[in-house]
Amino acid sequence: MRPLTEQDIRGSFVNCSKGEAKRLAIPRDLEERPWDDLDFLGWRDPGAPDRSYLVTERSGRLVGVALRFPSRQRGFLHRSMCSLCLTTHPGNGVSLMTARKVGTAGREGNSVGVYMCADLACSLYVRGKKLPGPGSRFEESLTVEEQINRTTDHLSAFLDRLQS
Incomplete structure (x- = not known):
């Protein structure tokens, strides 16, 4: 992904108003x-x-x-799998993320959801740059590039549902 600026980020939102996008907290560490x-x-x-x-x-x-996403805490022994990158996490490591749909459907209160890594670090888990914990990634026959493609395909499917 290319480096983004605050202006890039604020102008990209499709499921909230321009005012909401203007007020949301942008990460301070974009350069890093x-x-x-x-x-x-x-x-x-x-x-x-x-x-x-x-x-x-x-x-x-x-x-x-x-x-x-819900703030409800799960027990530490509970394990869940991210629908995007297929990484499993204990406890609250995976959460149901819901997004208001785009356009009229969203204004009427419709939303879609997906189970995702709660820290949104799917890209780093797939590449082995961040480790979720022992037993959280299973041995795959797919190459890292194929896993990346699968993750982006799953994200695209979520975004398609959001915009339909």
Whole structure:
């Protein structure tokens, strides 16, 4: 992914108003992000514990999505799998992220959801740059490049549902 600026990020959101996009918390460490290893930029809002955001490139343009997730805690022994990168995490490592649909459907309260890594670090897990913990990645016959393609395909499918 190419490095993004605050202006790039704020102008990319498709499921919130321009005012909401203007007010959301942008990561302060944009210059330090491992852009070459990211398929999307994802971050949690430090001021709103139930909100997170995701920005990716699709068909040559940026698409930003505001997400919400439950603050309910799961037991440490519970394990869940991310629907995008297929990494399993204990406890709260995976969360159901919901996003308001684009356009009229979203204004009417419709949303779509996907189970994702709660820290939105799917790109780093797939590449082995961040480790989720013992037993969290299973041995795959796919190459890393194929796993990256699968993750981006799953993200695209989510975004398609969001925009339909």
